[in-house]
Amino acid sequence: xxxxxxxxxxxxxxxxxxxxxxxxxxxxxxxxxxxxxxxxxxxxxxxxxxxxxxxxxxxxxxxxxxxxxxxxxxxxxxxxxxxxxxxxxxxxxxxxxxxxxxxxxxxxxxxxxxxxxxxxxxxxxxxxxxxxxxxxxxxxxxxxxxxxxxxxxxxxxxxxxxxxxxxxxxxxxxxxxxxxxxxxxxxxxxxxxxxxxxxxxxxxxxxxxxxxxxxxxxxxxxxxxxxxxxxxxxxxxxxxxxxxxxxxxxxxxxxxxxxxxxxxxxxxxxxxxxxxxxx
Numbered sequence: 021x022x023x024x025x026x027x028x029x030x031x032x033x034x035x036x037x038x039x040x041x042x043x044x045x046x047x048x049x050x051x052x053x054x055x056x057x058x059x060x061x062x063x064x065x066x067x068x069x070x071x072x073x074x075x076x077x078x079x080x081x082x083x084x085x086x087x088x089x090x091x092x093x094x095x096x097x098x099x100x101x102x103x104x105x106x107x108x109x110x111x112x113x114x115x116x117x118x119x120x121x122x123x124x125x126x127x128x129x130x131x132x133x134x135x136x137x138x139x140x141x142x143x144x145x146x147x148x149x150x151x152x153x154x155x156x157x158x159x160x161x162x163x164x165x166x167x168x169x170x171x172x173x174x175x176x177x178x179x180x181x182x183x184x185x186x187x188x189x190x191x192x193x194x195x196x197x198x199x200x201x202x203x204x205x206x207x208x209x210x211x212x213x214x215x216x217x218x219x220x221x222x223x224x225x226x227x228x229x230x231x232x233x234x235x236x237x238x239x240x241x242x243x244x245x246x247x248x249x250x251x252x253x254x255x256x257x258x259x260x261x262x263x264x265x266x267x268x269x270x271x272x273x274x275x276x277x278x279x280x281x282x283x284x285x286x287x288x289x290x291x292x293x294x295x296x297x298x299x
Contacts, residue, residue, distance in 0.1 A: 023152050023161075024099035026091055028083065028114050029058035030107040031141035032249070032277045040149045043091050047107075047114065047282045051078035056281070064251045064284035077183060080282045082114040088121035092129060101128055101158065105145050105165070108135045108212035111286075130158065135169055135212035138279045139247035140295040144168055146274070147297075168297045173237040175217055175230045176249065176293025177206050183288035184214060206230060207293075231263045234296065238269045243299040248276040252289040260292065271296075 027033060029046040037044050046057040049067070052075050056062035067078055088104070095102045104122070109115040115133045122129035134141045144165055151161045204226040208217040217233065220226035238244055246264060250257045257276060264271055279291065 021101055021158065022099040023101045023103055023158050024095035025145060025149055025152070026088075026095060026102055026104040026118075027141060027145045028106050029060075029280055030112070030114075030137055030282050031105070031145055032138050032280050032283070033142045033145060034059050034280075035277070036142075036146070036275070040146065042145055042149065043095055045083045045087055045091050045114075045118075047083060047112070048081045049078050049281045049285055050081065051075070051285075055081075058282040059280045062281045064278065064281050064289070067281055067284055068252060068289045078281075078285045080112075080285045082112050082117050085117045085120040088118050089124055092121060092125055096125065096128060101130065103130050103132065103148060103152075103158065103161065105132045105134055105141060105148065107137050107141055108209065109133045110135070110212035111137060111214075130162070132162070132165055133212070134165075136172075136174070136209060136295070138283050138295075139249045139275070139277055140172070140174055140209070142277065143172075143245065143247050143274065143295055143297060172295060172297040173234065174208050174293065174295045175206060175233055176208075176287075176291055177204050177220075177226045177230065178287050178291040179204070180288055180290075181205055183286055206233075227259055227263070230260060230293070231267075234264060234294070235267060235269070238267075238271075238296070238298075241298040242270050244269060244271045244296055245274050245299070246271050246294055246296045247274050248292075248294050249279050250276070250292040251279045251284050251287065252291075254278070256290065256292040257294075260294065264294075 026043045104118050106114045118131045206218040220229050248257045
């Protein structure tokens with residue numbers, strides 16, 4: 021059975037999509053009176069510049085079922101089945117739209133809720149493509165995706181929780197609001213929601229805490245794949261990458277990717293972090 025892969029723009033796979041043969045359905049950003057397609061019609065920097073100049077914070081919305089139906093129809097012209105991997109259903113209605121569209125193609129579409137965002141989705145799509153390319157069955161791929169979803173690590177930090185707060189994606193990290201000046205929040209995703217993983221006074225301590233979290237999780241594992249993410253400044257993640265490279269752990273850096281406009285709508289500028297899983 022030939023299986024085609026579909027994901028959404030929050031997987032931040034635009035650069036890799038042609039190589040992976042993955043179809044991408046864009047989410048939307050509503051900013052300054054216009055609705056723009058993530059990655060295709062708006063960039064994170066355009067958002068940050070606009071907000072800095074006084075514009076109201078943007079909002080985002082999921083693709084419609086019709087958006088998915090169009091992509092599924094195209095994918096099924098070349099394949100027998102579609103595996104559709106998407107941003108956490110706790111952060112977006114994208115999975116719901118995909119599921120509604122899938123009903124138009126009974127038995128032909130499998131929708132998978134990654135319970136992740138950005139590189140967390142991307143790493144699952146990449147792993148699925150790798151397995152399908154070597155001839156694994158869809159059932160084997162699904163078992164592996166469920167394993168990765170249940171056993172991976174994600175940490176990220178950002179200068180402020182203001183964007184998350186105003187866009188309602190803050191989850192349990194609400195407890196970090198109102199902290200002392202100079203405290204950097206360290207966040208994770210638990211069951212698909214943004215949750216606190218720690219707090220640190222200043223950039224260096226935040227970095228050290230994330231490195232320590234990674235080392236603790238990585239202990240005893242082999243063949244660890246790491247995916248780094250950032251926005252606004254690609255150098256933001258360099259110090260973290262250097263620490264991990266020097267850790268002596270069996271780490272393979274798979275990619276470093278800027279998060280797109282939709283994710284940046286909720287994080288604001290200056291975010292950096294990582295996802296990792298082990299084989």
